Amino acid sequence: MSSPSLVNRLGSWFKRADSRSEGSEFSQLKKKVHELERELESVKKNGSNGSSKCGSMNLAAGHGILDEAELGALREEIELLRNEMQENIAAIHRLEILTLSNRIDLLNEFGKALPPTFARRTRTSNKPKGFSFGIITNGQRPAKLFKLIDSIRFQRIASDRFEILVAGVVDVLKNQEGVSLFPMEEAAAQGRLGAMRNVLARNSRFNKFVSLDDDFLLHPNWALSVDQVKDDFDLATGIIVNPDLSRYCDWVNIIENYTFLRTYDETFDKCQYVTGGYGIYKDFIFEEHLWNDSLGFYQGEDVSFSRKLFDSGFQLKFIPKAIVMHDDERYRQKGYGVVRLKSARSAISDPNLALKMEKLCPRTLS
Numbered sequence: 001m002s003s004p005s006l007v008n009r010l011g012s013w014f015k016r017a018d019s020r021s022e023g024s025e026f027s028q029l030k031k032k033v034h035e036l037e038r039e040l041e042s043v044k045k046n047g048s049n050g051s052s053k054c055g056s057m058n059l060a061a062g063h064g065i066l067d068e069a070e071l072g073a074l075r076e077e078i079e080l081l082r083n084e085m086q087e088n089i090a091a092i093h094r095l096e097i098l099t100l101s102n103r104i105d106l107l108n109e110f111g112k113a114l115p116p117t118f119a120r121r122t123r124t125s126n127k128p129k130g131f132s133f134g135i136i137t138n139g140q141r142p143a144k145l146f147k148l149i150d151s152i153r154f155q156r157i158a159s160d161r162f163e164i165l166v167a168g169v170v171d172v173l174k175n176q177e178g179v180s181l182f183p184m185e186e187a188a189a190q191g192r193l194g195a196m197r198n199v200l201a202r203n204s205r206f207n208k209f210v211s212l213d214d215d216f217l218l219h220p221n222w223a224l225s226v227d228q229v230k231d232d233f234d235l236a237t238g239i240i241v242n243p244d245l246s247r248y249c250d251w252v253n254i255i256e257n258y259t260f261l262r263t264y265d266e267t268f269d270k271c272q273y274v275t276g277g278y279g280i281y282k283d284f285i286f287e288e289h290l291w292n293d294s295l296g297f298y299q300g301e302d303v304s305f306s307r308k309l310f311d312s313g314f315q316l317k318f319i320p321k322a323i324v325m326h327d328d329e330r331y332r333q334k335g336y337g338v339v340r341l342k343s344a345r346s347a348i349s350d351p352n353l354a355l356k357m358e359k360l361c362p363r364t365l366s
Helices: 003-019 023-056 068-093 100-112 142-153 185-190 193-202 222-227 283-287 301-311
Strands: 131-137 162-168 179-183 208-213 216-218 235-237 252-255 258-261 278-282 316-318 324-326 331-334 337-340
Touching (some): 131 142, 142 216, 162 185, 185 193, 193 301, 208 283
Parallel strands (some): 131 162, 162 179, 235 316
Antiparallel strands (some): 208 278, 331 337
């Protein structure tokens, strides 16, 4: 029953009450009035619930509400548009990069055009000269991990001048010769990246510890480029590219918890940080400092570690020709930042179902 009809009925009954004086009929009318008042309140309440329910729906078309099937179709369309955007970005970067050999040639020429920065070594190493490659892995990308190990072995480093150490979920490497394994499944599951790196750094035998995630690749001339600076650094990094050769987080500042790519000709300042995925550290650093092993996923263990080192006076050197690739197709350079495509499935909680890109780094400073 609609509220206007109730009002009309109330009005007619009040007229009848005014025109007659019989007590019994007036009492009955009063009773009817109270019943109708309750009915009116009920109608108002139901109408309010209905409107709030409609307001809670994510999307509406005209005067109708989209059902779950229509919402599902819309989400699929949004995901298609999102993937199309990603492909358009990748196509722009790939216009002149058609083959792997062309990529390598381009990287070679690019690296030659940039000199290393002037940061110097502040102390003397205690361990023998060489490379300790420390890799952390959650065991979910074995193909990428094997490619990384192959890229290390292709460096033409004398066998007595390098070692490979792997921490995390390491079962897939049990039959790999020349690889030291450190099972740390719980730390890998909790995302305690610093804890795994600390174990590797403590067990390293050579004076240069190379911190690597399992989805990186070394350029064929990487070791030669590092040797050319004659160990004259405390810690160092180099150019990091995505698979499309756009920039990853290589020579970067951290400002208000966001990463900003610096131009390669800028000198070192203390607002920078070294991404945990790739960095070269001298042995004397670990005599005083280690990563925070309690920090988990996306809690900025690399930012925290960098800040400790720079506050202690250690210098960061940039070696442009020490090029590595972050072997993950989801990442792209976007202006002065790096972005990662966020899948439509994980964006369903967004009430606007907005088409957006997720920043790679906000970082928590600890």
